[in-house]
Amino acid sequence: MAAALAVTATASPAATAGAAAATTERSPPRLVYLVTEDWYFLMHRLPMARAAKAAGYDVHVITRINREQDRTAIEAEGFVVHPADLARGSRRPDRLLAAVRRVRALYRDIRPDIVHHVALQGAVVGALAGTGLRLPTVNGLTGLGTLFTSDAGVVSRLVRVALPALLDRARSLTTVENPDDAALLAAAGVSPARIVPFPGSGVDTDRLTPLPEPDGAPTFAYVGRMLVDKGVHTLMSAWRMLHEAGQAPRLLLAGTPDPSNSTSLSEAELRAFAQLPGVTWLGHVSDIRAVWAAAHVAVLPSRREGLPVSLLEAAACGRPLLATDVPGCREVACAGINALLVPADDPAALAAAVRRLAADPDLRRTLAAQSRSLVEAQFSAAIVGREIVALYDRVAALKQPRP
DSSP states (O other): OGGGGOOSSSOOOOHHHHHHHOOOOOOOEEEEEEEEEEHHHHHTTTHHHHHHHTTEEEEEEEEHHHHHHHHHHHHTTEEEEEEEOOTTTTOOOOHHEEEEHHHHHHHHOOOOOOEEEHHHHHHHHHHHHHHOOOOOOEEEEEOHHHHHHHHHHHHHHHHHHHHHHHOOTEEEEEEEESSHHHHHHHTTOOOGGGEOOOOOBBOOEEEEEEEEOSSSOOOEEEEEEEEETTTTHHHHHHHHHHHHHHHHOEEEEEOOOOOOTTTOOOOOHHHHHHHHHTTEEEEEOTTHHHHHHHHHHEEESOOOOOOOHHHHHHHTTTTOOOESSSSSHHHOOOOHHHTTEEEOHHHHHHHHHHHHHHHHHHHHHHHHHHHHHHHHHHBBBHHHHHHHHHHHHHHHTSOOOOO
């Protein structure tokens, strides 16, 4: 069990004080999540962290604080927050080095028993910061497509070269959310024995429950960051085609631009798109259940994903899915079972699928029922929580390298 772990060579100050008072007592094992943004932790790693805390871990979170209410929300879970700017989206080497120095100093101060690096940038910064510290490590990668399938500049090429050495360490395992990313890592030189398939972030199936179809004309909804790589331009083109043909259903857009991402749309582009009749840009939505209560179908025309939380949440609410036939999406949106799949960057195919789903309520109901069943069977927070605690136990049991 997690509560029995004690894997660092040097005890924490709290553990030392406890041992002096009563040698039979031991402090709980200390787990650190390293994640670039506070909101990302709350959206994508909260079920894992809750499961770890329930299993006996003392949970710490190193992240950038964007909003004090997000910091308060993390601390309200009983987690300890350590602010750090991990230079997300920056290609400046000096900012990367500053982030590495800050994280290394925090690792020396916190003295974690296990670290969980979240997403690619977290894995790179965390691995560099932990060099020589022999920390049991989970590198939780959430998508690799852009890094390995595009020529994004010198920094990306250097990361591609360095990544195998950063991930292939004696006390380290790397999780991937789809088999395509596993193949990319193995081809890049990471040992397959250190690559672990993992079912994403987990969905709270008690909070997100099946919703009845709303009354009125069919409504589609896109939930996510407003990025070109998420297929928002393709979505815009498809809806313009549908409007020109007089066949466009309603469309809700829930999410905001991401200035740290080079493919982010501008607010001006989104406002212009929302001028089309029936298209509504909602911006940030704090309770996603409101979106799925108003929409009949979830749509995600992304170019590549890890394992998209937006589709998992829609499926948990009993919504049929319309997505692209790309890595990540097709692990959640299964053609002919709970989804229709279309090629990426193909507005005409997307428009045709929209017309089909808008016109066929029986098909929507059939796909919707399968969506909920899929999430309950494979992606619930309870399932992911059990699996992440088991993975932490596995990492802690890995042998120390020889001196």
